[in-house]
Amino acid sequence: MSLINRLLRKNMSPARIAGFVLSNFIGLAIVVAGLQFFQDVRSIYTDEDSFIRKDFLVVNKKVTSANTVDGRPALFTPGEIAGLESQPWVRKVGRFSTVDYRVSASVEAGGRGMSTSMFFESIPSEFIDVAGSGWEYRPGSLEVPVIMSKDYLTLYNFGFASSAGLPQLSEQFMGGIPLRLRITSDDGMRRGEFAGRVVGFSNRLNTILVPEEFMEWSNREFGSGGSRPGPSRLIVDVSSPGDVAIAPYLEEHGMEAAGDKRASQASFLLNVVTGVILAVGVVITVLSFFILLLSVSILMEKNRDKIHTLLMLGYPLGRVASPYRKMILWSCLGAYVLAVAVVYCFRLSYLHELEGLGGGGEWWLAPTVGLLLTLAVVALNVVAVGRRVRAAWRVSR
Amino acid sequence: MSETNRIGSIRLSGMLPKVFVNEPAGDSQVWKSDVEFRRGEHWLIEAASGAGKSSLCAYIYGTRTDYVGHLMFDSRDAASLSVDEWQSLRRTNIAYLPQELALFPELTALENVRLKACLADGRGDDAILAMMRELGIDSRADYPVGRMSIGQQQRVAIIRTLCQPFDFILLDEPVSHLDETNNRIAASMILREAERQGAGIITTSVGNPLLIDNLRRVRL
Numbered sequence: 001m002s003l004i005n006r007l008l009r010k011n012m013s014p015a016r017i018a019g020f021v022l023s024n025f026i027g028l029a030i031v032v033a034g035l036q037f038f039q040d041v042r043s044i045y046t047d048e049d050s051f052i053r054k055d056f057l058v059v060n061k062k063v064t065s066a067n068t069v070d071g072r073p074a075l076f077t078p079g080e081i082a083g084l085e086s087q088p089w090v091r092k093v094g095r096f097s098t099v100d101y102r103v104s105a106s107v108e109a110g111g112r113g114m115s116t117s118m119f120f121e122s123i124p125s126e127f128i129d130v131a132g133s134g135w136e137y138r139p140g141s142l143e144v145p146v147i148m149s150k151d152y153l154t155l156y157n158f159g160f161a162s163s164a165g166l167p168q169l170s171e172q173f174m175g176g177i178p179l180r181l182r183i184t185s186d187d188g189m190r191r192g193e194f195a196g197r198v199v200g201f202s203n204r205l206n207t208i209l210v211p212e213e214f215m216e217w218s219n220r221e222f223g224s225g226g227s228r229p230g231p232s233r234l235i236v237d238v239s240s241p242g243d244v245a246i247a248p249y250l251e252e253h254g255m256e257a258a259g260d261k262r263a264s265q266a267s268f269l270l271n272v273v274t275g276v277i278l279a280v281g282v283v284i285t286v287l288s289f290f291i292l293l294l295s296v297s298i299l300m301e302k303n304r305d306k307i308h309t310l311l312m313l314g315y316p317l318g319r320v321a322s323p324y325r326k327m328i329l330w331s332c333l334g335a336y337v338l339a340v341a342v343v344y345c346f347r348l349s350y351l352h353e354l355e356g357l358g359g360g361g362e363w364w365l366a367p368t369v370g371l372l373l374t375l376a377v378v379a380l381n382v383v384a385v386g387r388r389v390r391a392a393w394r395v396s397r
Numbered sequence: 398m399s400e401t402n403r404i405g406s407i408r409l410s411g412m413l414p415k416v417f418v419n420e421p422a423g424d425s426q427v428w429k430s431d432v433e434f435r436r437g438e439h440w441l442i443e444a445a446s447g448a449g450k451s452s453l454c455a456y457i458y459g460t461r462t463d464y465v466g467h468l469m470f471d472s473r474d475a476a477s478l479s480v481d482e483w484q485s486l487r488r489t490n491i492a493y494l495p496q497e498l499a500l501f502p503e504l505t506a507l508e509n510v511r512l513k514a515c516l517a518d519g520r521g522d523d524a525i526l527a528m529m530r531e532l533g534i535d536s537r538a539d540y541p542v543g544r545m546s547i548g549q550q551q552r553v554a555i556i557r558t559l560c561q562p563f564d565f566i567l568l569d570e571p572v573s574h575l576d577e578t579n580n581r582i583a584a585s586m587i588l589r590e591a592e593r594q595g596a597g598i599i600t601t602s603v604g605n606p607l608l609i610d611n612l613r614r615v616r617l
Binding site: 010165311316393 | 458460481484486487488491493495499501503504508511512513516517557560
C-alpha cells in the first residue's frame with residue numbers, strides 16, 4: 001500500500017464499510033429483484049393480443065329483455081357517448097361502424113365448401129396496431145384484409161367442425177386461403193364479390209373487422225344511404241385498465257366491457273405491488289447512501305489534518321481524494337455485484353415454474369437499473385469527497 | 398501557473414493582516430509598505446512574537462487569505478490563483494517549511510521525506526539518506542518521526558523542504574531548536590540547494606536566525 005493510502009485510510013472502520021455494503025446490498029437486491037420479477041410476470045398478462053392494446057376496452061350496452069321484446073337494438077345515444085368521453089379515465093372513444101348491406105362468406109376447405117351469412121365492423125384505424133401487416137385498403141380494390149375473433153375459429157373448430165364432420169382449420173391455414181365475400185345491397189340490385197384475406201385473429205375483439213376505408217367505401221357503393229342508428233359498440237382508450245372507477249361507471253350506465261377484465265385487474269395489482277416493492281428498495285438504497293456519506297465524512301473528518309498536510313506538500317486534490325473515491329467505488333460495486341448475483345440465483349429458482357405460465361422476461365433491465373442506482377450513489381459520494389478535500393485545503397484546525 | 402513557469406519575484410504591496418487593520422500602525426517595514434523579494438536574494442524577516450510572521454508565510458503559501466492589500470507573484474495577483482494553481486505552485490515554485498513542521502508522526506523520517514520527494518523531484522532514498530547523514534540524523538531514518546526529539550524533527554522537515562524544485566524557499570523559524578553547529582550545516586545545505594536552483598531564500602526569526610551571511614534584513 002502506498003504511503004498516501006496508508007496515511008489516508010487510517011481510522012477507516014471496516015465495520016462501518018461492511019454496514020454500508022450490507023444495507024446497500026439489501027436495497028439494491030430488493031430493487032433489482034422486484035423489477036426483474038415484474039418483468040418476468042408481466043408477460044403472463046400482456047401476452048394477449050397483438051392487434052389491440054391492453055388499455056383499450058370494447059364497451060357495449062347490456063342487452064335486456066326489453067330490447068328483445070320491442071326489437072329495438074341496444075345502441076349508444078350521443079349523450080351516453082359524451083358522458084363516457086367526459087370521464088377522467090377515458091383518453092379517447094372510437095365508434096364501431098357496421099355494414100349497411102348483406103354479406104355472405106364462403107370458404108373452400110379440404111375439398112368441401114361452406115358458406116355463411118356474416119357481417120363486418122370497423123373501428124378507427126388509430127385503435128388498431130397492425131402497422132405493416134397488410135391492413136391497408138385502397139377503395140375499389142377487390143382484396144379486403146380481415147381480422148377475426150379467435151372465438152369464432154374456436155367455435156368452429158371445436159363445436160361445429162367436429163360435430164358436422166368438417167376439417168378443423170388452423171390460424172395459419174385460415175391466413176393462407178381466401179374467403180370469398182359476396183356483398184348484396186338490401187334491395188338486391190347491387191352486388192360485389194371480394195377476396196377476404198385473414199391477417200390475424202384477435203382475442204379481444206369479438207367481431208369481424210375490416211379496414212375503415214373499406215367500410216366507408218363499401219357502404220357508399222352498396223348501402224341504402226339512409227341515416228344510420230347510433231353505434232352498438234364503442235372502443236375506449238383508458239388511461240389505466242385497472243382503474244377502480246371503470247367497473248362501477250359501466251355498471252351504473254347499463255354498459256359492459258368485453259373480454260377478460262381479470263387480467264387487467266391482476267396486471268394493475270402487479271403494478272401496485274411492484275411499485276411498493278421498488279419504493280421500499282429505493283428507500284433502503286437511499287438510506288445506505290447516507291450511511292456511506294456519513295462514514296466517509298467521519299473518516300475524512302478524522303483525517304482532516306493529514307489531508308491538509310498532504311495538500312500543504314503540494315499533492316493534487318484528486319490524488320488526495322482518490323483513496324476515498326476508490327473505497328467508495330469498490331464497496332458500491334461489491335454491493336452491486338452481490339445483489340445481482342443473489343437476484344440471479346433467486347430468479348433461477350422461480351423462472352422454471354413461471355415459464356410454464358407463459359412468463360419470463362429479459363434479464364437486462366433490472367440489472368441496468370441497479371447499476372444506474374449504484375453509479376448515482378458513487379457519483380454523489382465522489383462529489384462529496386471532492387468537496388471535503390477542498391474544505392481541508394485552506395485552513396487547518 | 399504551469400509546471401515550467403518560474404516566478405521571478407514576490408511582491409507585497411500594502412499588505413496587512415485583517416486583524417491588524419484597526420490597530421495603531423507599528424514601525425513594520427513589511428506591513429502596509431512595498432517589499433519585493435527577487436530570485437537569488439536572501440532575506441531574513443525579523444519579528445517579535447505576534448507580529449504576524451507565520452501569517453505572512455501562510456499568505457505567501459496560500460493557506461490563508463485574511464489580509465488586505467496585494468500579494469503578487471510577478472504580475473499575477475495571488476488572490477486570482479485557483480486551488481489547482483496553488484497546488485502546482487507548491488510543487489514547483491515555492492518550498493515552505495512551516496513552524497509547526499507538518500510532519501506525519503506515524504511515518505518514519507525517511508518516509509516523511511519520500512512523501513515529498515516522490516511527488517516533486519524524484520530524489521531517491523540514497524540522496525535523502527546522504528542529506529540526513531549531513532545533518533546527523535541518518536541513524537534515525539527508520540524511526541517514526543513522532544518518537545524523535547523536536548530538534549531531530551526540525552532537521553527532517555528541513556530536508557523534506559529541500560526535496561523539490563523551487564524559486565523561493567520560505568523557512569518559518571527553521572532552526573529554532575537547533576544548536577549552532579547544526580544551524581550552520583542546515584544553512585549551508587539550504588544555501589547550496591538555493592544557489593543550485595537560482596532560488597531566493599526568505600527566512601523568519603524571533604531571535605535565532607538561520608546562519609547565512611549577508612542576509613538582507615527586514616523588520617516585520
